Amino acid sequence: xxxxxxxxxxxxxxxxxxxxxxxxxxxxxxxxxxxxxxxxxxxxxxxxxxxxxxxxxxxxxxxxxxxxxxxxxxxxxxxxxxxxxxxxxxxxxxxxxxxxxxxxxxxxxxxxxxxxxxxxxxxxxxxxxxxxxxxxxxxxxxxxxxxxxxxxxxxxxxxxxxxxxxxxxxxxxxxxxxxxxxxxxxxxxxxxxxxxxxxxxxxxxxxxxxxxxxxxxxxxxxxxxxxxxxxxxxxxxxxxxxxxxxxxxxxxxxxxxxxxxxxxxxxxxxxxxxxxxxxxxxxxxxxxxxxxxxx
Amino acid sequence: xxxxxxxxxxxxxxxxxxxxxxxxxxxxxxxxxxxxxxxxxxxxxxxxxxxxxxxxxxxxxxxxxxxxxxxxxxxxxxxxxxxxxxxxxxxxxxxxxxxxxxxxxxxxxxxxxxxxxxxxxxxxxxxxxxxxxxxxxxxxxxxxxxxxxxxxxxxxxxxxxxxxxxxxxxxxxxxxxxxxxxxxxxxxxxxxxxxxxxxxxxxxxxxxxxxxxxxxxxxxxxxxxxxxxxxxxxxxxxxxxxxxxxxxxxxxxxxxxxxxxxxxxxxxxxxxxxxxxxxxxxxxx
Numbered sequence: 101x102x103x104x105x106x107x108x109x110x111x112x113x114x115x116x117x118x119x120x121x122x123x124x125x126x127x128x129x130x131x132x133x134x135x136x137x138x139x140x141x142x143x144x145x146x147x148x149x150x151x152x153x154x155x156x157x158x159x160x161x162x163x164x165x166x167x168x169x170x171x172x173x174x175x176x177x178x179x180x181x182x183x184x185x186x187x188x189x190x191x192x193x194x195x196x197x198x199x200x201x202x203x204x205x206x207x208x209x210x211x212x213x214x215x216x217x218x219x220x221x222x223x224x225x226x227x228x229x230x231x232x233x234x235x236x237x238x239x240x241x242x243x244x245x246x247x248x249x250x251x252x253x254x255x256x257x258x259x260x261x262x263x264x265x266x267x268x269x270x271x272x273x274x275x276x277x278x279x280x281x282x283x284x285x286x287x288x289x290x291x292x293x294x295x296x297x298x299x300x301x302x303x304x305x306x307x308x309x310x311x312x313x314x315x316x317x318x319x320x321x322x323x324x325x326x327x328x329x330x331x332x333x334x335x336x337x338x339x340x341x342x343x344x345x346x347x348x349x350x351x352x353x354x355x356x357x358x359x360x361x362x363x364x365x366x367x368x369x370x371x372x373x374x375x376x377x378x379x380x381x382x383x384x385x386x387x388x389x390x391x392x393x394x395x
Numbered sequence: 396x397x398x399x400x401x402x403x404x405x406x407x408x409x410x411x412x413x414x415x416x417x418x419x420x421x422x423x424x425x426x427x428x429x430x431x432x433x434x435x436x437x438x439x440x441x442x443x444x445x446x447x448x449x450x451x452x453x454x455x456x457x458x459x460x461x462x463x464x465x466x467x468x469x470x471x472x473x474x475x476x477x478x479x480x481x482x483x484x485x486x487x488x489x490x491x492x493x494x495x496x497x498x499x500x501x502x503x504x505x506x507x508x509x510x511x512x513x514x515x516x517x518x519x520x521x522x523x524x525x526x527x528x529x530x531x532x533x534x535x536x537x538x539x540x541x542x543x544x545x546x547x548x549x550x551x552x553x554x555x556x557x558x559x560x561x562x563x564x565x566x567x568x569x570x571x572x573x574x575x576x577x578x579x580x581x582x583x584x585x586x587x588x589x590x591x592x593x594x595x596x597x598x599x600x601x602x603x604x605x606x607x608x609x610x611x612x613x614x615x616x617x618x619x620x621x622x623x624x625x626x627x628x629x630x631x632x633x634x635x636x637x638x639x640x641x642x643x644x645x646x647x648x649x650x651x652x653x654x655x656x657x658x659x660x661x662x663x664x665x666x667x668x669x670x671x672x673x674x675x676x677x678x679x680x
Contacts, residue, residue: 153549171669175552183550189543194486202486203544206551206558210479217453251547 104129105259105289106150111159113145113313120145121156122313132285134304134321135293136374142313143293144186144263150291151183151261164259179208182257184265186293188248192237196228196247199236203251222250227276241268249277253284260290266299278303297371307370311378321370328368328376332356335363344379404428404435406442413442480561487562499573518587519638522645523626525574526595527619532566533599534615537606549672556671567599590645597653598622600660607667 104127113121120142135143148154149161152168164180166173190199200219209215223232226246236244245268252260262281266274281290281303294300300307301321309317309324317324333355338345343357355363356376404412404425411417412425429436471481506517536559542548548558575589598618605614626642633641643649 151550153546178550178552181550183547185546185550188547189545191486191544198486202483203547203551205479205483206548206553208552210477212478215479248547 105164106291107160107162108146108149109160111146111149111156111161113142113149113154113156119313121149123159124313124315125159126308126315126318128289128291130285130287130289131305132281132290132292132303133306133308134300135291135308135310136295136297136300137293137310138378141310141378143310145313146310147261147263147291147293148185150259151181151185152177153183153185177259180258182252182254182260184248184252184260184262186263188245190236190244190247193235195233195235196223196239196243196250197232199247200251200254204254207254209255218254219250222253223247225253225280226250227273242270242273245269246273246277249280253280256284256288258288260284260288262291263293264295265292266294266296274299297369297374301370309374309377316377324373324377325368325370326373328356328373330365331358331376332366332368332372333363334366337362339363344375402428403432404438406438409435409439410442413439413444483561484565487558487565516635516638519626519630519642521588522591522639523623523642525591526598526622528574529567529570529595530598530602530615530619532570533563533602534612536563536566537611537615554668554672556668559671571595587639590639590650593650593653593657594622594644597656597660600657600664604660604663604667607664607670 106128108127109125111121111124112119122142124142124146135146137143145154149156149168150163152163152174155169161168163177166176168174168177191202194202197219200223201215204215204219209218220229220232223229226249228243228246228250231239231243236247239247245265249262249265252262252265260281266277269277278299281292284290285303292299292304304321306319307317307321307324308315317327333342334348334352335355336352338347338353339355341358342355345353345355348354354366354372356372356379408417408421408425412422415422417425429439465485468481468485471484472478476484506521549555571592575592602611602615602618622644625644629642630638639645644653
């Protein structure tokens with residue numbers, strides 16, 4: 101049995117009167133675990149606690165066998181951690197190479213030759229080998245995000261914490277990103293927060309759905325999909341009894357929730373199950389609700 | 396068009412070339428031949444060590460990828476500063492350029508005033524103003540808490556205090572060098588022109604020490620204001636010739652006190668260094 105890389109027990113974090121993380125107990129091990137949840141669900145707070153940049157108010161946190169509340173434990177975790185924050189910043193005037201090189205130095209890679217080789221490796225890994233000497237401000241949004249992914253990969257970390265890394269990536273870049281993450285996850289632990297259910301379906305062995313600071317589901321993506329079996333329908337007309345509905349490209353309406361009259365049962369997708377779990381409550385159906393979620 | 400080669404290198408010659416055992420003229424000859432002879436290149440392949448080829452390729456890539464290193468970075472490395480430290484000093488975001496220009500302009504004005512008036516007023520103004528410049532540099536470095544990459548920096552093993560100190564040094568050291576140079580240029584003032592150095596160290600050290608509990612920029616502003624007000628108060632009623640001696644900080648006892656404050660505050664900073672972490676954890680533990 102593989103020991104857990106991360107163990108959280110009754111972890112709570114509040115901001116004023118808002119409980120961002122509410123007595124969460126969960127553990128994570130090797131492979132990719134996807135964190136799904138709406139904005140403000142508590143995913144980022146949870147990941148920041150694991151990434152040692154935020155202290156929990158209460159509860160027990162163990163990451164890579166260390167206590168992040170302890171100075172030496174925190175240091176040990178950070179030496180084995182790759183982190184992609186939700187709002188990554190960079191220095192516009194530096195080249196991609198110089199920025200990643202700077203972070204590599206702060207990650208204690210002091211040998212010039214080895215460090216430069218590693219910087220080149222991670223930038224090549226994310227497909228920026230031709231652009232590494234361009235200033236970051238001249239790169240596209242997707243390329244900038246890949247620079248941040250590259251710095252997270254420095255030193256082949258045992259734990260990779262990625263908070264919405266794939267937003268802004270085009271389909272080809274996303275595929276490349278999936279390849280990179282899955283390669284890391286063969287040996288190590290990857291936590292991936294995302295709004296993209298297709299990323300979870302494609303990458304994750306396990307999915308944890310979070311809302312209002314609590315875990316609503318913890319299991320395989322397949323087990324989440326199963327929760328929606330028998331609750332996803334296609335109909336010619338919208339139905340007010342459905343929890344959520346939207347008009348699909350074919351002109352039919354996809355309905356989630358209680359079985360409406362005159363609708364045909366259809367195969368559920370991960371997104372249906374996720375929406376069923378965190379979507380609007382019964383009786384508050386809105387055709388716009390799906391569009392709102394898509395930004 | 397390159398003519399087809401009329402001869403081929405034998406295995407012994409190729410093996411000598413691969414091993415680097417040939418003389419310079421033979422090496423040049425073989426190298427020239429290999430560029431136009433696919434047959435000899437093929438014959439050479441089994442003789443070459445994959446490890447050596449990989450090393451050579453890596454060295455070539457490293458050279459091709461050589462970034463434009465900053466002149467100051469090269470100078471620091473030549474002066475014995477470790478390469479990675481020089482990198483961080485140069486790369487660290489700071490307003491160093493604009494900062495040094497501002498300092499130079501301010502000091503040139505003071506020198507011009509001194510040369511013009513020769514009254515000692517300009518020296519006094521310079522001695523009071525000079526410690527404020529590195530002090531403001533420390534406050535500016537404190538913006539690392541608003542660094543665009545702070546969330547990434549917060550999760551690296553290098554301590555927040557080291558990052559902050561490096562950035563502060565990147566601003567403070569050039570400022571001190573410029574200010575000291577300018578002060579020494581003042582005519583007929585000798586060692587008096589350096590009297591601001593110890594107060595400057597004292598103000599910076601106290602700012603850092605208090606900054607481990609309080610917002611650094613607010614501390615720097617408060618101390619800077621107190622320093623100027625105390626100087627202005629001391630100067631009240633003093634003649635132009637006695638202005639420098641009128642301020643206790645510039646007298647021998649004051650200088651000794653500033654040295655002592657620097658040492659004590661430095662010790663406090665060393666003990667409290669964890670509080671400079673960028674993260675919420677560091678502020679509460």
